[in-house]
Amino acid sequence: MNSIEIWHGQPSAWATLACAVFLAMLGTAPSPAQEAPSQETPSQEANETEDQTADTPRVTRYSASVEAKAEKILNEAGLRRSGKSLIANESAEIARAMTALIKQRRELVLQQKEFDAVLGQVQQINDQIRASENQDAELNLQLARVAGNDVGSNNRIVALINANRTRVSQLRSQRTKTQERANEQRSSLNSKQADYAESVFQIRQDLDALRTVLAKTLEDPKVKIAVQVMNANQSVPASISAEDILQTIELRLAKIEQEVFSESIPLEIERNGSLYVTASVNNQPIRMIVDSGATLVTLTAEAAKELKVEIPTDAPLLRLVMANGDEISAKRVELDSVRVGQFEAKDVSCAVLEPIATRADPMLGMSYLGEFKFEIDAAQKSLSMLRVETSP
Incomplete structure (x- = not known):
């Protein structure tokens, strides 16, 4: 048999014959009822004529042995029947891999909660330091009066001033240790998010290959x-x-x-080798x-003014070391949001440089980048970023 013509819908006489011949070649012949028309009485033929026109194909049902042979062919092709559909055997392995993702994501959610709790501790310590510094200023005013x-x-x-300053020193030491712990947890969380995303990407590749x-x-x-x-x-379905x-x-x-969110963001490179990106700070x-x-993240005083970044009078004073080794003063503030591409971080710590730093460029530092798994590729002039949504 050189070729077989396949008809869709209910099998025609030709499709029935082709199937019978094909299965006979495989060693399974159709049932006698399929090999020749059955002997029907005139009354039976008349009844069928009333229910079935010449344009309506007769419904053919194959014998159990023919169906068994068909099932064997499908199994050898990696398919099996389930109800009124077919299932690919290899899809079971993909389904198991997706089930394993549930455990990975549960671990991510728990680790995200732990990380958020540590960040909360850092914020509490910052609030205590700020309160103690305000108290120090008040005590110094009282001292001046008496x-x-x-x-x-x-x-x-x-x-009281000495005790308060000792307290501030202890709080700063505690903040440093807590921040280090937060950094470690952030690094671990980013790594696990990358592993999770890689598992999802691999499952997608496997599913596309199976298709x-x-x-x-x-x-x-x-x-x-x-x-x-x-x-x-x-x-x-005949045309499945x-x-x-x-x-x-x-689905x-x-x-x-x-x-899972991933994006490769193009960067611009200047003659000095610096890589630039257009970000959004407070939606600007x-x-x-x-x-x-x-x-x-650092902003010049002029840029902060243009972005309408408010600098509290009690904003902590910072001493920053620039790339050329120069030291410069800055004030620490919290930005409502910083976004690059589809990656947004809220309440981002930022250093606003003193007004004399007019030649400095705004910088996208680790207080933003550290919120995500990222990779800077200078050769490809790109910033690759990744995050996994862990909200309940």
């Missing part, structure tokens, strides 16, 4: 005839496609993929140097 007038009050206030194989398999003449048998006996077979697992994976665009060596 200086030279009341020795007892003077000594009492001095003692390609299935599409080719369904074009095999033997498989086509086996599907026709299943269509007649089990109502499996790879997309139909993988629909359930595709499940698509939902998982919605939680600004061109910044991407610098993973900078601890904080």
Whole structure:
């Protein structure tokens, strides 16, 4: 048999004959009822004529042995019947991999909660330091009022100032240790997010590869005839496609993929080798140097003014060391939001440089970049970023 013509819908006489011949070649002949028309009484023929026109094909049902042979052909092709559809055997392995993702994501959610708790501790310590620094200023005012007038009050206030400053020193040490712990947890969290995303990407590759194989398999003449048998006996769609077979697992994976965000953001390179990106600070665009060596996002005083960044009177004073070794003063503030591409971070620590630093460029430092898994590729002039949504 050089070729077999396949008819869709209910099998025609030709499709029935082709299937019978094909299965006979494989050693399984159709039932006698399929080899020749049955001997029907005139009354039976008359009744059928009333119910069935010449344009309506007769429904053919194959014998159990023919169906068994069709099932064997499908199994050898990596397919099996489930109800009125077909399932790819390899999809079970993909389904197990997606089930394993549930555990990975649960671990991510727990670690994110732990990380957020440590960040909360850092914020509490910062609030305590700020309160103690305000108290120090108030005590110094009191000391100035009683200086030279009341020795007892003077000594009492001095003692309070010393105790308060000792407290501030202890809090700063505690903040340093807590921040280090937060940095370690952030690094671990970013690494696990990358592992999770890589697992999702691998599952997508496996599913796409399986879809390609299935599409080719369904074009095999033997498989086509086996599907026709299943269509007649089990109502499996005669024109079933790879997309139909993988629909359930595709929908499940698509939902998982919605939680994974990755983007390669183009960078501009200047003659001095600096890499620039257009970011959004408090929902306003600004061109910044991407610098993973900078601890904080930094803004010039002029840029902060243009972006309408408010600098509290009690903002902590910082001493920053520039790339050329120069030291410069800055004030630490919190930015409502910083976004690059689709990656947004809230409440980002920022250093606003003193007004004399007019030649400095705004920098996108680790107080933003550290919130995500990222990679800077100077050769490709790109910033690759990744995050996994861990909200409940």
